[in-house]
Amino acid sequence: MKVKIDKLGNELRYIQNDMKQVAILLSFFLFLFGSGFDHSDGIQEKAGITWYSLKEAQQLANTSDKKVFIYMEASWCGYCKKMENEVFPVKEVQDAMQEYFYPVRMDIESDKEITFNGTQMTKKEFASSIRVTGTPTHLFLDGKGEILGKQPGFIPADVFKSLLSYVGSDAFGQIKFEQYLNESKK
Structure with missing residues (x-):
């Protein structure tokens, strides 16, 4: 975890791999929810x-x-x-x-x-x-x-x-x- 100081002197904590985690979570939710809403494509x-x-x-x-x-x-x-x-x-x-x-x-x-x-x-x-x-x-x-x-x-x-x-x-x-x-x- 990195620590960064903003312009007002407040600490901002973020995870280095946050984009990777967001991509993994997004993929998971698209898989979980994205395929379930249109049910009429065949039997x-x-x-x-x-x-x-x-x-x-x-x-x-x-x-x-x-x-x-x-x-x-x-x-x-x-x-x-x-x-x-x-x-x-x-x-x-x-x-x-x-x-x-x-x-x-x-x-x-x-x-x-x-x-x-x-x-x-x-x-x-x-x-x-x-x-x-x-x-x-x-x-x-x-x-x-x-x-x-x-x-x-x-x-x-x-x-x-x-x-x-x-x-x-x-x-x-x-x-x-x-x-x-x-x-x-x-």
Whole structure:
């Protein structure tokens, strides 16, 4: 450690290799945090859920009875992290997701290009076009890319599992969600 005296006579202590340590720390944080925010580059598994790109999910849903679920998130979103830590790891949520949906993760602030219903746009433009302004927001699409509905905010695991089943089973076209919840508890 070197000691240096500033113009006012105060001691300034600094580590000789401070630039090297800063570079090492910066590299570590870029590795740790830099790769985790844009989750939609192909099939990935996280918290027991297989996540698809939007293009893959739409192609698969178009040839099956499943729908597309888009989890709209942001890297700074505390409630998104709560969904990821408390809701997505729950087995019943994973089972309902797998049974009814091809799930997609989308950062609403990303400038990465996507294709939605044949139109090129950024993820940020997509979020804006469907008026998503807060995160998390849960978006449901049919196999043709038509928006069935969206639900903003943190949703506890038991309610989220029921919401996935409600939309996935097409009950949303027949009864209200509150009635569905009451009937599913019987």
